[in-house]
Amino acid sequence: MKLQVFKSLWEWDGNWQGKLEMIAEAGYNGVEYTPPVQAKEDATFRRALTSHQLEYIAQVVTRGPDHFTSFREQVLRVAELGPVLINAHSAADRMTLEQQLEFFSAALRLEEEVGVPIAHETHRGRAFFTPWQTAAVLRSLPELKLGADFSHWCASCESMPSLHDEDVILSMQRAIHIHGRVGYPEGPQVADPRAPEYAEHVNTFIALWLTICQNRFTAGAKSMTFTPEFGPPPYLQVQPFTQQPVTDLWEVNTWMFHTFQKHYQDWMSSKNNENHT
Template sequence: MTMQLRGYKSLWEWNGSWEGKLAGVAEAGYVGVEYTPPADPKDDPTFRKDLDDMNLSFIAQVVTRGPDHSRSFREQVLRAAELRPVLINSHSAADRMTADEQLRFFEAALRVEQEIGIPIAHETHRGRAFFTPWHTAAVLKQLPALAIGADFSHWCAACESMPSPDDEDVRLSISRAIHIHGRVGYPEGPQVSDPRAPEFAAHVETFIDLWLRICQHRFDAGADIMTFTPEFGPPPYLQVQPYTRQPVADLWDVNLWMFQTFKSRYDLLFSDSQLLSSL
């Protein structure tokens, strides 16, 4: 049995614009793109056709909004499903909601997921229900069918520390992740300025270890695909020079480097078509 790593290019770098970008995405080795559906629903057919023409697939993002997060989720998911995504990654609920409100939201979300037949990953994200490892674990323990999109870089900012697999709540999230956002955080923020810089080598290693642990769990569960989106984002996520506001790094280069670096480490774990249990 093998499990293929499939890299997706986030359109966040271009604020969702895909026109004129897809050929370069495919040439760089990505198999698809990830972002919210086009801002204007009238553009949905063109967007899907352009993806098909380039033989690219789609991971859709949805971003729930109040006051009724469940209604917002359902409306966005049903629209996204029409674009035939392989997966939907959701910024779900809100951190200010009570535990009971969050539980009802995710129970409803599971019913929507069953209805559309497309996997949904609920992202670990600041401002959302899953903004810390322990809030995430509290929900996951109650809903065994719920899956997450692992963007543990947000926990660096929320917790002012690096996520550790020694933490039982982090381990639970690792075991329930079905999609990875490949961004490296540091104890004071969600995105290092340039992961290629030697001063961030330990941070990069911490995150690669977490991502590989997710891959191991997915392999052990019988998955044949692991999706990974390098997601270093534009300013203000990306640091800029004071006064000139010039970005300190090139996002295309940074994200491609992150994908290629992780892929090389991922490929090292394959031997005789098996993922080694070395973690």
């Protein structure tokens, strides 16, 4: 199973012009973000990705009051850009379980229609804002897939996700895409994952991510997609008064890329050794 690492354009608010060569040279397999603001730029964006040999993970962000109509319009648009995956901020936390099940049932039918895998992200403000709400939907819809960004649950639950929690376990079983951001019990993004005081948090998240990889490997997946997704302010902490960022975002995401890549390679080596014994 191959690890494919994508660069989020969130760092530059979606601006891709002048960035793709740097992303390709840094070793990323592709980019992840919503499509260009202007639909007329879609073809230019797709050609630029192809010229740099970069794949695309499309993001869609549903909006009310009719979340499904919003979802459908965006999915149909991004499907034309040839994404390997669509990662969706889906529905809303205030919707009832019945309303969420209606939304996700329709989303599964649309996924089949467009023929592109759709991962619904675990995200604050969305349907999957806690492990238990996520699990309630997943248990009713066994075909539904997740984009795992468990850092949001750190903020929603004021605690670290546990490898032993039955709802987290179910979410890891359904995850097909990983957002590589490390949270802490009071927020979705540690100040700098390289700092020794966050080593325990980093190790917890890497264990969660490798469990997802194991589940995908067992399911026979050919690849695992991973996007380091430390974001800009206000996710990234800033100094009081000066508002200067406490760290360099490109460096942090590059560190997360290489750190998880090393853990993944070690894990795959252990799997290969098991197969030869």
